Structure formats: C-alpha cells, structure tokens
Amino acid sequence: MSETTSSSCGAENSGKLTLDGSVPVVEITGLWTKFGRTVVHQDLNLAIQRGEILSIVGGSGTGKTVLLRQMLGLEHPARGCVRVFGEDISEASGEHLQQLRNHWGMLFQQGALYSALTVFDNVAQPMRELRALPEELIRDAVLLKMNMVGLGPEHAGKMPSDLSGGMIKRVALARALALEPKLLFLDEPTAGLDPDLSESFVALIRSLHRELGLTVVMVTHDLDTLFALSTRIAVLAEKHVIAIGPTQELLRIDHPFIKQFFLGDRGKRALEALEAPATAAPPASQPEH
Numbered sequence: 300m301s302e303t304t305s306s307s308c309g310a311e312n313s314g315k316l317t318l319d320g321s322v323p324v325v326e327i328t329g330l331w332t333k334f335g336r337t338v339v340h341q342d343l344n345l346a347i348q349r350g351e352i353l354s355i356v357g358g359s360g361t362g363k364t365v366l367l368r369q370m371l372g373l374e375h376p377a378r379g380c381v382r383v384f385g386e387d388i389s390e391a392s393g394e395h396l397q398q399l400r401n402h403w404g405m406l407f408q409q410g411a412l413y414s415a416l417t418v419f420d421n422v423a424q425p426m427r428e429l430r431a432l433p434e435e436l437i438r439d440a441v442l443l444k445m446n447m448v449g450l451g452p453e454h455a456g457k458m459p460s461d462l463s464g465g466m467i468k469r470v471a472l473a474r475a476l477a478l479e480p481k482l483l484f485l486d487e488p489t490a491g492l493d494p495d496l497s498e499s500f501v502a503l504i505r506s507l508h509r510e511l512g513l514t515v516v517m518v519t520h521d522l523d524t525l526f527a528l529s530t531r532i533a534v535l536a537e538k539h540v541i542a543i544g545p546t547q548e549l550l551r552i553d554h555p556f557i558k559q560f561f562l563g564d565r566g567k568r569a570l571e572a573l574e575a576p577a578t579a580a581p582p583a584s585q586p587e588h
C-alpha cells in the first residue's frame with residue numbers, strides 16, 4: 300500500500316457519477332504517490348476524456364501500474380486528487396465505491412480467471428455478485444458477452460486450463476465487459492500472445508471500443524498494440540506525465556526517452572507496420588478454437 304497523507308479533491312463527492320462526458324472520465328491532479336521514502340509520482344496531472352483510448356507508456360518502474368491502481372482506488376494518493384466519473388476515488392467507500400466499480404471493467408495481464416470456474420461462471424461472476432439479476436437473464440447475458448468476444452456457446456462449459464492463451468484473454472475480456480462498463484482498463488492486453496493472436500485481439504478491442512462507445516485506459520509495452528489502438532499516448536518519466544498526445548505529435552518532441560522509445564529500432568518497425576497497407580486480419584468476432 301502506498302503511503303497516505305492528505306489526498307484532496309477540494310470538494311466532497313456528490314454521490315452521483317458523471318457519465319455524460321461533461322467532465323473527464325478520469326482526472327488526476329497534483330498526484331503524489333509514495334512508498335515509504337520512494338516517490339513514484341510527483342505532481343502528476345492527467346485527464347482522460349470520454350471515448351478515447353489513452354495509453355500510458357514509460358520505462359520500467361516509472362509507475363504505470365501504480366497509476367492504474369490509483370485510478371482503480373487500490374492505492375491512495377499521498378497528495379493530490381484522482382477523480383473517476385467526477386468522484387474522488389479515494390473518498391469513495393462502501394456502496395458508492397461498488398457503484399463506481401460497476402461502471403468499469405479491468406483486463407488483467409494474465410487474464411486472471413478463476414481456475415475452478417468454467418468459462419460461463421467466470422463471465423457470470425460479476426453479474427452474480429450484484430445479487431439482483433435472475434439466473435435466466437444472467438444466462439442470456441453471459442452468452443451475449445461471449446459472442447461479443449468471438450466465443451461460441453460450445454466453450455461455456457470449458458475450464459480455464461483447457462483454453463489457449465488467446466481464449467483466456469477473450470474470456471477475461473467478456474468478464475470485464477459483463478456489467479456493460481463505460482470505462483475499460485487494459486493491463487498489457489496482448490502480453491503472451493503470438494503476433495497473429497495479438498493482431499486479432501487488437502482488432503477485437505478496436506471494434507468493441509467503437510461499438511460500445513468505451514473509454515479505454517491501457518498500459519502496454521507492445522508497440523504494435525500501442526500504435527494500433529491509442530488515440531493518445533501519455534508518457535510517464537521523471538515521476539510525472541512529461542508529454543501527452545497522438546503518436547504523430549509525440550514523435551516531434553525532443554526528449555531522450557521519447558526519441559529512444561518511439562524512434563528506436565522497435566518503435567520504427569512498429570510505425571512502419573502501421574503505415575504499411577493493412578493485411579487481412581481475421582474479423583474481430585471470429586470464433587477461436
């Protein structure tokens with residue numbers, strides 16, 4: 300747990316979430332995160348607008364995951380303010396915090412499925428936790444979510460240990476979308492996938508983002524995924540966001556990390572691939588076996 304002193308957004312929570320885009324979906328101002336004497340974030344500012352795919356990049360240990368954890372209310376600011384849907388996340392508790400959580404989905408790096416539950420039960424789990432939905436409705440909703448991520452009903456009874464890496468990601472994504480969130484957090488969404496699976500998963504995220512009008516916050520080291528999906532990229536260095544903007548704008552910034560990250564060999568290759576004519580990627584909804 301990060302060290303907590305005085306987080307402050309300057310005003311009390313209204314108890315109502317602002318989902319209409321009239322305020323940023325996530326708004327971080329003057330954030331400090333500390334672990335003992337280690338300062339991870341220092342006066343960090345970041346605003347994420349409705350509908351964008353905002354990616355956070357930075358060197359190893361620069362605090363990307365901790366920043367995601369701040370947005371999820373899993374870490375506390377030492378100073379500063381983290382608002383999600385207009386509400387101070389560190390002041391939200393109980394039902395209010397649960398209400399906030401119901402409006403976002405999180406895809407963890409390893410998929411993080413419950414190994415003892417079937418595909419169906421994994422996707423159903425957030426709906427069952429609400430304790431308000433009848434089982435017939437859950438059944439239909441689970442099959443719908445599975446279909447959205449390209450998984451047919453024949454996969455419903457499988458256990459996570461029977462699934463390929465790509466299928467695990469799809470099930471985890473279906474679970475993240477179970478409660479029809481407005482905001483989706485992705486932590487290394489394509490880690491561990493081979494290039495073809497990675498490409499089809501990126502296509503899936505892109506089409507769901509468009510169809511569902513999602514706001515997406517992503518951390519990724521994979522430059523192909525980064526360039527293919529991001530509408531804006533926030534660069535974390537020197538304990539704060541040193542630059543934010545679309546890829547082409549960042550390429551013009553004269554900063555050693557940005558130059559090395561975007562215009563190093565890997566960056567150049569990924570940018571060239573992006574500019575090359577699109578190859579025939581499998582349709583996003585194509586079932587995976």
Ligand SMILES: Nc1ncnc2c1ncn2[C@@H]1O[C@H](COP(=O)(O)OP(=O)(O)OP(=O)(O)O)[C@@H](O)[C@H]1O
Binds near residue numbers: 300361362363366
């Ligand atoms: N619970 C914790 N206690 C103490 N220090 C922590 C804790 N969590 C993270 N840190 C430290 O905070 C810093 C940022 O960690 P974080 O995991 O956010 O980095 P990252 O940018 O995601 O790195 P990577 O790209 O390597 O995954 C690191 O120095 C890490 O050791």
